[in-house]
Each structure stands twice: as C-alpha cells, then as structure tokens.
Amino acid sequence: MRGMQARARPAWAVALMCAVAFGGCKKNESTEAAGAQDAGQASATPAPAAKDAGTVAVADTRTPFAFKDVTISRTTDNKVKLTYTLENHGAKRARGYSCLTLHDKDGYELANVTLGPISLKGGESDGFEDIQSVDTTVWDEARTVLLYAGTKWSCYASDSGDTLVSEMRHLDLTGKPVPAGTAAPRQPPAAEDGVAVFELTELGLSQESPSSPVVVTFNVKNKSASRMNASVCLRLYDSAEATGGIDEAASDNFSLAQGATKTVSSELTLDDDKSWNSTVLLRAYASTYGCASSARTAVSNVVELRKPAEIHTPVDDAAVPEGIEGGEGYEPEDPVDEPERAADGVSDGQ
Numbered sequence: 001m002r003g004m005q006a007r008a009r010p011a012w013a014v015a016l017m018c019a020v021a022f023g024g025c026k027k028n029e030s031t032e033a034a035g036a037q038d039a040g041q042a043s044a045t046p047a048p049a050a051k052d053a054g055t056v057a058v059a060d061t062r063t064p065f066a067f068k069d070v071t072i073s074r075t076t077d078n079k080v081k082l083t084y085t086l087e088n089h090g091a092k093r094a095r096g097y098s099c100l101t102l103h104d105k106d107g108y109e110l111a112n113v114t115l116g117p118i119s120l121k122g123g124e125s126d127g128f129e130d131i132q133s134v135d136t137t138v139w140d141e142a143r144t145v146l147l148y149a150g151t152k153w154s155c156y157a158s159d160s161g162d163t164l165v166s167e168m169r170h171l172d173l174t175g176k177p178v179p180a181g182t183a184a185p186r187q188p189p190a191a192e193d194g195v196a197v198f199e200l201t202e203l204g205l206s207q208e209s210p211s212s213p214v215v216v217t218f219n220v221k222n223k224s225a226s227r228m229n230a231s232v233c234l235r236l237y238d239s240a241e242a243t244g245g246i247d248e249a250a251s252d253n254f255s256l257a258q259g260a261t262k263t264v265s266s267e268l269t270l271d272d273d274k275s276w277n278s279t280v281l282l283r284a285y286a287s288t289y290g291c292a293s294s295a296r297t298a299v300s301n302v303v304e305l306r307k308p309a310e311i312h313t314p315v316d317d318a319a320v321p322e323g324i325e326g327g328e329g330y331e332p333e334d335p336v337d338e339p340e341r342a343a344d345g346v347s348d349g350q
Contacts, residue, residue, distance in 0.1 A: 070171060071084070097149065151164075197222065198299055220254060220300070231254065233284065281307065
C-alpha cells in the first residue's frame with residue numbers, strides 16, 4: 001500500500017503540456033515529484049486494501065496497470081479521497097504515477113492531478129488511498145473524472161502515447177463508470193497567441209508575514225465563446241525602464257467557462273527568492289504556456305504593478321525577531337499607499 005505524498009504541478013507546466021485547470025496535475029509536485037497541487041498538496045496514505053495484496057494473471061503489455069474497486073468521495077475539509085485496488089497484469093515490475101483529471105458537463109478538462117507514485121511486481125495487486133486538495137470551484141464544476149497511470153512524474157505529460165501505462169477509466173464523482181451518453185473527455189480549445197481572450201483586473205501582491213511566501217491575487221474574465229485554460233505569468237524588473245526581467249513566476253492554472261469571471265490567488269515561486277528585494281516593477285499577463293511565452297503572445301491585456309514596499313524576500317522563521325509576526329511588542333509599519341490603478345488595470349506612475 002502507498003504511504004507517500006504528492007503535490008500539484010506548476011501552472012505553466014499544465015498549460016504547456018495539456019492546457020489545464022486549476023491548481024493546476026498533479027500536478028504536481030513536486031509538481032514536484034509528485035506534484036499538481038495549481039493546485040494544493042496531495043497526500044497519499046496507506047488504506048485498508050479493497051482486498052489483500054494478491055496475484056493476477058500476467059501477460060506482455062504496454063499498459064500493465066488496472067484500476068479496480070474505485071471509490072471517490074469529498075472529505076469534510078474539502079479534499080478529494082480516492083481508494084482503489086491496483087493490479088499489475090504485466091510479467092515484470094511496473095512503475096509510474098496515478099493520475100486524475102476532472103472534467104465539466106461538456107467533457108472539458110478542468111484540472112489535472114498527480115496522485116502519487118505506484119510500483120508493483122508483475123502479477124501483484126494492492127490497495128491504495130489518495131487524498132488530494134482540489135479547489136472548491138473546480139470540484140463544483142466537475143461532473144466526471146479520468147483515472148489512469150502514467151510514467152512521467154508530471155501527469156500533464158502522461159495522458160497519451162508511450163507514457164500511458166494503464167487504460168483510462170472514465171468515472172463519475174463516486175468512482176462508478178459513467179453512463180452511456182456522457183460527454184467524452186477533451187481539452188478546451190487553445191487560445192490563439194496574441195489574442196486577448198482573458199481580461200485581467202485588480203492585480204495585487206500580499207505577504208502575510210516576513211517568512212511567508214508572496215501571493216498574487218487577480219480577477220480574470222473569459223471573453224471568448226468557449227471554456228479556456230491559462231495561467232498568469234509575472235515578470236519582475238529592477239527598474240521601470242528595464243526591458244529585461246530579473247526573475248519570473250507563474251500563477252496556478254485556472255479554467256473558466258465562457259463569460260465567467262473568478263478571483264485567483266496563488267503563491268509565487270521565483271528561481272531566486274532574493275529577487276523580490278531588487279524588484280521595482282512587475283508585468284503580468286495570461287498565457288497558455290505560463291512564463292514559457294513572452295508578453296507578445298499574451299492571451300490577455302498586460303498589467304503593470306509597482307511592487308508594494310512591504311513585499312520582500314521571505315526570511316527563515318529562525319531569523320525573524322520575536323514579536324515581528326504580530327506577537328507581543330509588534331508594531332506594524334506605517335501603511336504604504338499603492339499607486340492608483342487606471343481603468344485598464346495598469347498602475348499610474350509606472
């Protein structure tokens with residue numbers, strides 16, 4: 001049985017490999033070795049097996065894994081729990097990752113989650129339990145899921161071809177096979193590079209404490225005629241005149257139906273966290289491929305924001321003086337006025 005952990009993948013990876021949804025794979029994780037938490041952290045813990053580990057008939061096959069006795073439920077803390085029996089019908093040991101994608105009523109993919117690593121000897125079977133954070137807005141729109149195994153650490157790259165090592169099981173939200181006539185799973189159409197199908201507004205940065213990560217929050221509207229998936233890339237500059245960025249970070253992936261608007265909040269991970277202290281200006285835009293695409297191919301308006309003075313490189317908890325996080329003796333600094341935003345979402349004084 002599994003007693004391991006997985007997380008959601010970075011949003012740009014999702015969009016890059018399959019144009020996904022939220023919190024974008026498993027994702028994830030570490031996006032990251034097991035990763036897609038774009039959204040959340042997945043945990044996989046041993047569960048009572050649906051049946052004792054046993055043996056199954058074996059044969060030479062490129063898809064040795066089979067999922068049996070699947071149950072899916074929503075936990076009281078808004079996570080999704082899956083229990084299932086996994087069988088290896090191959091003649092030798094097989095390894096991979098359990099993957100889950102969520103789909104809306106029209107079959108469009110909302111999110112891709114990496115549940116965790118799997119490994120069984122040929123002819124073996126065993127029981128697994130995976131608990132994964134799935135954004136409430138994604139779960140509320142989901143109507144079916146695909147459960148399958150892939151060989152890539154990111155499930156974004158494991159849903160087809162030689163990377164697929166099981167049959168795909170199309171299930172309802174309880175784990176039962178979907179009824180006849182259910183919309184087949186499919187990817188949302190990709191936005192054309194340079195065409196602004198999304199509108200970004202109310203972009204802001206926050207940091208709960210000196211040791212906390214920086215969080216971006218923004219409103220995004222889908223102006224297209226169909227569901228679209230994307231993420232927001234933020235590029236950091238050390239002056240308002242700079243043409244080359246010093247670092248970058250992508251938000252979690254988001255998925256919006258035609259005409260829908262939502263507020264997205266996402267922790268930002270830079271290549272070098274020290275870049276926050278040098279940053280003066282940020283430029284943000286939606287992209288199908290995260291920060292792998294430049295602003296010239298943005299699928300939204302480009303928003304500029306001067307970095308608020310209170311945003312800085314996160315420090316280790318051990319380096320934070322007593323009281324600085326709001327305890328006794330803590331006195332907050334005077335608030336810093338942020339520049340007013342113009343109607344198009346671009347800060348004045350950029």
